[in-house]
Amino acid sequence: MVFMNKFDCLSVLFLYPQKNIIEPYKNCAENFGLKLPELEDLQVEYTRLFINAYPKVIAPPYESFWREKEIYGETTIAIKKLYAACNLDTSKNWHDLPDHIAAELAFYAYLEENDSAENHDIKLRLLEEHLKLWVNKFCEVIKNKTNLEYFKNLSILLEESIYKG
Numbered sequence: 001m002v003f004m005n006k007f008d009c010l011s012v013l014f015l016y017p018q019k020n021i022i023e024p025y026k027n028c029a030e031n032f033g034l035k036l037p038e039l040e041d042l043q044v045e046y047t048r049l050f051i052n053a054y055p056k057v058i059a060p061p062y063e064s065f066w067r068e069k070e071i072y073g074e075t076t077i078a079i080k081k082l083y084a085a086c087n088l089d090t091s092k093n094w095h096d097l098p099d100h101i102a103a104e105l106a107f108y109a110y111l112e113e114n115d116s117a118e119n120h121d122i123k124l125r126l127l128e129e130h131l132k133l134w135v136n137k138f139c140e141v142i143k144n145k146t147n148l149e150y151f152k153n154l155s156i157l158l159e160e161s162i163y164k165g
Contacts, residue, residue: 007109066134
């Protein structure tokens with residue numbers, strides 16, 4: 001098994017749960033002591049919370065939504081600039097918006113794993129100018145609206161990781 005730090009695992013757990021990533025999903029959930037529901041139950045609830053629900057998406061996993069009430073706003077552009085400062089291009093291997101919670105968490109993990117003075121400053125900016133400004137609102141909605149204890153516990157874990165270290 002490939003070692004994954006806490007933020008790598010959080011990133012994985014905020015991806016859409018699919019068979020091709022179920023092993024890392026299970027490993028990460030187990031590392032955090034989270035009881036993983038059946039794949040189909042996970043997929044249904046993930047879709048309901050983060051992708052589509054009538055009349056609107058319950059908890060869009062995008063920073064721009066929580067900070068600007070729109071998708072692909074100024075915060076999306078700002079996060080792309082942080083990625084670019086590390087010579088990372090999300091258009092090559094990421095098939096969602098760059099301000100998706102999983103992308104931002106993976107970026108934080110990357111910065112922890114590639115520590116340097118410059119990356120340390122970028123990591124602080126990512127935390128203070130991005131993650132800390134929206135994750136609490138995102139998690140609060142998940143905790144109040146999810147039908148699965150798993151997502152409630154995952155959102156608590158995410159909040160603790162961002163705000164308490």
